[in-house]
Amino acid sequence: MSTSLLALEVNHLSVNFGNVQALKNISFNVPTGSIISLIGANGAGKTTTLRSISGAVERKGEVKLFGNSISGLEPYQVAGKGIVHSPEGRGIFPNLTVLENLKLGTMTGPHAEDHFDQNLSECYLLFPRLKERLRQMAGTLSGGEQQMLAIARALIGEPKVLLLDEPSLGLAPQVVKLIFEIILKINREKKVTVLLVEQNAKQALKVSDYAYVLEVGTISLEGKGSELLNNDSVRKIYLGEH
Amino acid sequence: MQKIKHYLNQTVVKIFLLLFVSFLISWVLSGFPFSDQALSQILFLKPFRTSGLLSPYVYSILILLGINVMLSVSLALLNGFCGLFTMGHAGFMAIGAYSSASFIMFAIPSSTPLLLKLIAAVLIGGSMSAIVGFVIGYSSLRLAGDYLGMVTLGFGEIIRIAILNIDAVGGARGMIDIPQFTNLFSVMFVSALIVLIVKRIRESRFGRTMFAIKENEIAAQMMGINPTKIKVQAFVFSSFMAGMAGALFAHSEGYLSTQTFTFVKSFEIIAMNVIGGLGSISGAIVGGALLTVLPEGFRVLQDFTGIDLRMIIYALTITLIMIFLPQGLMGSKNGNVKEFKWLK
Numbered sequence: 001m002s003t004s005l006l007a008l009e010v011n012h013l014s015v016n017f018g019n020v021q022a023l024k025n026i027s028f029n030v031p032t033g034s035i036i037s038l039i040g041a042n043g044a045g046k047t048t049t050l051r052s053i054s055g056a057v058e059r060k061g062e063v064k065l066f067g068n069s070i071s072g073l074e075p076y077q078v079a080g081k082g083i084v085h086s087p088e089g090r091g092i093f094p095n096l097t098v099l100e101n102l103k104l105g106t107m108t109g110p111h112a113e114d115h116f117d118q119n120l121s122e123c124y125l126l127f128p129r130l131k132e133r134l135r136q137m138a139g140t141l142s143g144g145e146q147q148m149l150a151i152a153r154a155l156i157g158e159p160k161v162l163l164l165d166e167p168s169l170g171l172a173p174q175v176v177k178l179i180f181e182i183i184l185k186i187n188r189e190k191k192v193t194v195l196l197v198e199q200n201a202k203q204a205l206k207v208s209d210y211a212y213v214l215e216v217g218t219i220s221l222e223g224k225g226s227e228l229l230n231n232d233s234v235r236k237i238y239l240g241e242h
Numbered sequence: 243m244q245k246i247k248h249y250l251n252q253t254v255v256k257i258f259l260l261l262f263v264s265f266l267i268s269w270v271l272s273g274f275p276f277s278d279q280a281l282s283q284i285l286f287l288k289p290f291r292t293s294g295l296l297s298p299y300v301y302s303i304l305i306l307l308g309i310n311v312m313l314s315v316s317l318a319l320l321n322g323f324c325g326l327f328t329m330g331h332a333g334f335m336a337i338g339a340y341s342s343a344s345f346i347m348f349a350i351p352s353s354t355p356l357l358l359k360l361i362a363a364v365l366i367g368g369s370m371s372a373i374v375g376f377v378i379g380y381s382s383l384r385l386a387g388d389y390l391g392m393v394t395l396g397f398g399e400i401i402r403i404a405i406l407n408i409d410a411v412g413g414a415r416g417m418i419d420i421p422q423f424t425n426l427f428s429v430m431f432v433s434a435l436i437v438l439i440v441k442r443i444r445e446s447r448f449g450r451t452m453f454a455i456k457e458n459e460i461a462a463q464m465m466g467i468n469p470t471k472i473k474v475q476a477f478v479f480s481s482f483m484a485g486m487a488g489a490l491f492a493h494s495e496g497y498l499s500t501q502t503f504t505f506v507k508s509f510e511i512i513a514m515n516v517i518g519g520l521g522s523i524s525g526a527i528v529g530g531a532l533l534t535v536l537p538e539g540f541r542v543l544q545d546f547t548g549i550d551l552r553m554i555i556y557a558l559t560i561t562l563i564m565i566f567l568p569q570g571l572m573g574s575k576n577g578n579v580k581e582f583k584w585l586k
Contacts, residue, residue: 095521104454
């Protein structure tokens with residue numbers, strides 16, 4: 001696989017919080033146009049991995065975007081390169097209206113502001129619910145709608161790579177299903193590369209092309225999504241089957 | 243109809259409208275004078291205190307009200323929009339007041355037309371204050387919350403004590419004989435202009451990014467917002483406007499003492515914002531007006547009771563407002579802000 005086909009290249013990433021080593025020398029690749037997921041239990045280091053890619057935590061190691069190193073950049077600079085990170089807990093701005101939240105999405109891409117109207121109408125197609133709620137404060141939306149808003153806002157910024165942190169957090173199973181359908185749609189139709197972090201291993205593995213299993217800061221297992229779904233130890237530990 | 247509406251929305255037209263309306267109001271309040279001399283007194287900014295519908299006392303309260311509204315709205319930009327809790331706003335006002343007063347007294351000939359003097363005073367006061375605002379904003383960037391409050395409190399006092407030790411501006415004796423050319427017309431116009439500018443900022447991209455930083459700085463960074471840049475810009479804008487207010491203050495009183503600019507003044511400006519509702523422009527206006535008028539309004543009471551109940555009632559009113567309307571007069575329970583219709 002040549003370098004240019006890799007959207008993200010993570011080499012020997014380590015993160016320390018005081019004396020605790022949260023990530024121990026992990027390496028993985030995200031090919032362009034794919035959905036890659038990181039699954040694992042609480043405290044395995046999934047969120048830390050995403051945060052260290054976008055520069056929000058101090059880390060050792062190298063991160064490359066399309067072959068160019070983005071190590072050492074501030075989070076807003078990483079965002080400017082086309083990596084949009086939808087953080088854990090969605091990171092919407094509750095006291096701004098839905099429209100204002102979406103407009104803030106244009107800060108990411110260099111041409112996102114010019115394409116705002118077009119991107120907005122495309123978002124309406126994906127999330128018809130948001131159109132009805134434009135003037136409402138984002139904090140008054142339901143959990144599922146807030147997650148839709150977070151994804152829509154990320155899309156407004158015309159990302160090359162989308163980092164999604166637990167999009168299923170606190171949502172009803174029906175809504176989780178819908179969100180994952182949308183993630184798949186974004187990837188297939190808009191050709192956005194997605195790096196997904198999930199506790200809901202079953203749903204995540206269903207949509208992802210390739211997946212990594214994180215266990216206390218190291219990658220313990222990797223494989224195609226469908227393979228991992230049938231892997232005995234994954235089924236036992238993460239899918240709760242016996 | 244649509245065309246007229248569009249035309250009225252143009253900024254230049256709005257500014258001229260503001261000019262006209264503030265002239266009209268000061269003309270009415272001065273008792274509809276028709277003589278050339280009286281009209282020129284309003285237009286060319288001589289203090290108009292002797293005749294008209296208003297007593298000199300009420301007139302000076304109105305001027306103070308306008309200045310307090312300016313200060314309150316300028317702090318709303320920092321404290322309400324960007325979430326930067328600063329306690330040194332009186333320092334910016336002091337810089338504006340002293341720099342414009344010394345510029346007018348020492349740097350330009352006294353025969354300069356009053357209108358030019360006023361424009362120079364406001365711009366010099368604003369820009370000197372903005373420079374200091376830039377330095378303070380830039381140097382205290384890594385701080386947030388209470389820590390930023392403490393640092394700005396310190397900066398405010400440093401500014402005051404530095405001025406106290408400059409003999410050229412009067413030192414502890416205070417600065418006297420400053421030319422007085424602030425009148426109701428100029429105060430009303432400048433404060434309306436500041437409200438208009440802050441309202442435009444609120445609706446702009448810059449305003450949205452400030453709110454984003456206030457709500458969730460990490461998420462804002464991940465959206466590609468550079469918080470350092472936005473915070474310094476907020477500091478510069480806010481201190482510029484506070485400096486303008488300070489300049490108008492210097493030329494309305496004619497006398498400056500560093501005792502005016504202690505941290506008590508800073509807290510008063512914060513109180514105006516909190517009582518009005520943090521993050522709301524209309525709240526800043528209402529809060530500023532209320533805290534100017536309340537302590538004066540109760541003076542009448544003293545005539546009846548014979549004892550000074552004024553400050554007790556003033557303090558009680560503020561306490562009651564905060565108990566029954568913890569979000570401020572213009573805030574609502576779910577954390578949003580209500581605005582006057584024309585402001586939103």
